Amino acid sequence: xxxxxxxxxxxxxxxxxxxxxxxxxxxxxxxxxxxxxxxxxxxxxxxxxxxxxxxxxxxxxxxxxxxxxxxxxxxxxxxxxxxxxxxxxxxxxxxxxxxxxxxxxxxxxxxxxxxxxxxxxxxxxxxxxxxxxxxxxxxxxxxxxxxxxxxxxxxxxxxxxxxxxxxxxxxxxxxxxxxxxxxxxxxxxxxxxxxxxxxxxxxxxxxxxxxxxxxxxxxxxxx
Numbered sequence: 001x002x003x004x005x006x007x008x009x010x011x012x013x014x015x016x017x018x019x020x021x022x023x024x025x026x027x028x029x030x031x032x033x034x035x036x037x038x039x040x041x042x043x044x045x046x047x048x049x050x051x052x053x054x055x056x057x058x059x060x061x062x063x064x065x066x067x068x069x070x071x072x073x074x075x076x077x078x079x080x081x082x083x084x085x086x087x088x089x090x091x092x093x094x095x096x097x098x099x100x101x102x103x104x105x106x107x108x109x110x111x112x113x114x115x116x117x118x119x120x121x122x123x124x125x126x127x128x129x130x131x132x133x134x135x136x137x138x139x140x141x142x143x144x145x146x147x148x149x150x151x152x153x154x155x156x157x158x159x160x161x162x163x164x165x166x167x168x169x170x171x172x173x174x175x176x177x178x179x180x181x182x183x184x185x186x187x188x189x190x191x192x193x194x195x196x197x198x199x200x201x202x203x204x205x206x207x208x209x210x211x212x213x214x215x216x217x218x219x220x221x222x223x
Contacts (some may be wrong), residue, residue: 147162
């Protein structure tokens with residue numbers, strides 16, 4: 001004979017499997033693991049162990065794109081005399097970082113060139129810059145200043161510094177706030193650049209995608 005169905009009463013009264021409470025400490029550990037990738041991205045480092053801001057890492061990686069766009073605009077409609085100075089500034093192969101660091105300490109004449117973003121090419125007068133034996137760099141004159149350090153990074157030299165207005169005392173690069181706005185006063189901005197020394201008395205720093213005015217800044221070093 002067929003087995004009679006169980007009563008709904010017996011079904012409704014069956015015990016449900018017990019649910020164990022999750023240990024709060026275990027849950028916190030899972031959440032921490034979930035955020036590890038984001039934390040790693042926010043703590044990018046150069047080869048020498050120096051922390052670099054994520055947006056500055058992006059700007060450095062996009063240097064060729066920034067330079068290409070800026071140079072196209074400059075050579076399309078820049079002043080011929082300024083273009084001659086630009087071509088001269090970009091001539092010469094960069095020396096290896098160890099040799100460049102040997103040559104850099106001392107005083108330099110530095111001339112800023114701003115390229116792209118609506119103004120093809122602006123060439124400023126010469127300013128004064130200095131590099132210390134421990135890799136410190138500072139632009140000493142002009143209304144727009146910069147102060148920071150040079151870092152070795154996998155076969156290249158990278159500058160990380162703080163851009164500021166003359167008369168201000170800027171914080172170190174590592175102490176700049178996470179959120180940066182060019183409209184903030186005092187005006188303090190992170191600056192990242194590729195340092196290329198081509199000889200004992202010549203070099204340049206390429207600043208991709210700066211916060212103000214241009215698509216690329218080129219600081220020409222001479223002495």
